[in-house]
Amino acid sequence: MALKAASARNLHAQVIEDIGSSIVGGVLQPGEALPGESQLAGQMEVSRTVLREALKVLASKGLIETRQKTGMRVREPRHWNHLDADVLAWRCATMPTDDFVEKLVEMRGIIEPAAVMAAARRRDPAQLETIAEALEAMEEAEDLDAWAEADLRFHEAVLAATNNELLSSLFAVIETALATFFVMSARNAKNFKYSLPQHRAVYEAIRRRRPNEAAAAMHSMIADSRTNMRKGRRG
Amino acid sequence: MALKAASARNLHAQVIEDIGSSIVGGVLQPGEALPGESQLAGQMEVSRTVLREALKVLASKGLIETRQKTGMRVREPRHWNHLDADVLAWRCATMPTDDFVEKLVEMRGIIEPAAVMAAARRRDPAQLETIAEALEAMEEAEDLDAWAEADLRFHEAVLAATNNELLSSLFAVIETALATFFVMSARNAKNFKYSLPQHRAVYEAIRRRRPNEAAAAMHSMIADSRTNMRKGRRG
């Protein structure tokens, strides 16, 4: 069960982190019955109040299930909210397998082209201008930090231009998870601008309202980034 | 603020429902400061313990933000977990605008073809067999209920065959939300089997491991269902 694995601001946040990562990490098996609230609170050295606040949050993430008299049980993975930011983060931390990364990459491959297509269809002038500004900042970037900051702004601007918060919410979650694996290794500092032409192509397609061209440009960008990642992960 | 709008199993579930739907429904504006915990608990006639359990869950959904001394504030919509099942359900209940439905439909149009493509690539024999059984049940369905049950099984089987729980989790959430709008109106009872050929086409493509054909079949199926829905919503 582990004691005090995490250290966050609040006690309940620590408890959530602790139990949640234990479940996602497989320390607690699905179907397994957890000890009663009083006992568990004792083990973790927190009050039952705090423990219960954490349990409610975990239940809302679909990780556990609680019924009176029976106690709490770990739910099966198919009931988990796999798209929850915390659940995803715990999986990234405890399951750094190529298998899982492939799933994330697949999701990105599905979403990004769709997002730029939507942006090409529905962006308004102001949103286009925001994208243009980010692209300009990318061109003028002198070091890696400036480029990474501008790149983030570019993608956020494209997301906003889709005018579909479901799409942008999904995108943000997946992107965050992927970022924990590929931290933009400083080793590639030399050619960190290699994807600039593709970004420009995406922008041009969005400006000219050409969904298919935008998707094609994004596909090319993803293909490049994929080979690049594959190189990067070996180190 | 509303008192006792919802009636669920547990008290905290009611409170979550109550405050959550008030926020998503726009009764509580973003940036607005909620009354203190003690006062709010008094208004709702629940103990502070229960209220806090609810608040923690709402905070984990990104709906509210709480800092000491300052109190709680409603967060801006861009911070919400739009893919959370509860948040989505509340939006369905309080924002039945065509605008929102379009977003859901767009998501489905992105995900479903991608899902059948993944299934066509990675399904194993057992998963294919499960899909086949569901399809068979659809063919033999005599009434609407039987067909709806088999249809659900078909889609679930396809989802499982993708071998990507991120994809299936997303799909399930979107599908659930859409189902609240289009309850498969009994008016169409006569030709409820109209989409059988398309289902069969999808199955065949998955069986023959043809991702592109599967996506094409799914696109055709979505197009049909879209026109059909448009007719259905007018009633």
Next chain:
DNA sequence: AAACCACATTTGTCCGACAAATGACAAGCT
């Protein structure tokens, strides 16, 4: 053997108290 009931255990709910954090305001210094 089957139906029924009393009991024990576990979660659900309530309450009151204190600790920690922090914005606000007042006092003091330059």
Next chain:
DNA sequence: AGCTTGTCATTTGTCGGACAAATGTGGTTT
């Protein structure tokens, strides 16, 4: 006067105990 600093009050965070409600278990009765 303007800025800094320190005290204070308010709000969330944490704690412990108590009782209510639900429910699986096992014994009892027919």
